[in-house]
Amino acid sequence: MITRFYLDTSVFGGYYDTEFEEITKKLFDQIVKDGIKIMYSELTKNELINAPDRVKDFIKSLPENLINYIEITDESLILADKYIAEKVVGQTSREDCIHIALATINRADVLVSWNFKHIVNLTRIRGYNSVNLKTGYPSIEIRSPKELIQYEDNN
Numbered sequence: 001m002i003t004r005f006y007l008d009t010s011v012f013g014g015y016y017d018t019e020f021e022e023i024t025k026k027l028f029d030q031i032v033k034d035g036i037k038i039m040y041s042e043l044t045k046n047e048l049i050n051a052p053d054r055v056k057d058f059i060k061s062l063p064e065n066l067i068n069y070i071e072i073t074d075e076s077l078i079l080a081d082k083y084i085a086e087k088v089v090g091q092t093s094r095e096d097c098i099h100i101a102l103a104t105i106n107r108a109d110v111l112v113s114w115n116f117k118h119i120v121n122l123t124r125i126r127g128y129n130s131v132n133l134k135t136g137y138p139s140i141e142i143r144s145p146k147e148l149i150q151y152e153d154n155n
Contacts, residue, residue, distance in 0.1 A: 043098050
């Protein structure tokens with residue numbers, strides 16, 4: 001059973017983005033209904049400093065018992081830099097790598113993102129997991145919100 005989602009910044013921003021809003025809202029409804037823990041990182045907090053107030057207010061409205069705040073550690077920075085050294089992504093994607101590293105080190109069941117270029121991308125996922133396995137970490141599931149919402153079964 002999935003019980004811990006690491007949500008990157010794009011998921012919170014997706015709550016009010018016309019392209020992602022419907023699915024993102026369904027995901028958060030499911031998170032609250034099922035009591036899924038949200039791993040919310042120091043990096044996400046920093047990236048949301050300039051976000052619209054309605055995004056910040058939405059985050060504050062989430063049940064506190066579902067939020068697990070994660071700080072950036074030296075270990076996460078070292079792992080993030082290994083992703084770059086192994087050319088999974090370039091140096092300009094370091095923050096994305098930090099999200100992956102934080103989710104990996106803190107044993108998220110799934111990292112959830114709307115970032116298809118640098119995160120939710122089969123080639124990248126294989127690269128991140130290759131580095132994880134080489135360095136003694138477990139592989140990480142990386143999915144978009146659309147892949148995680150539960151659909152009604154009318155059969």
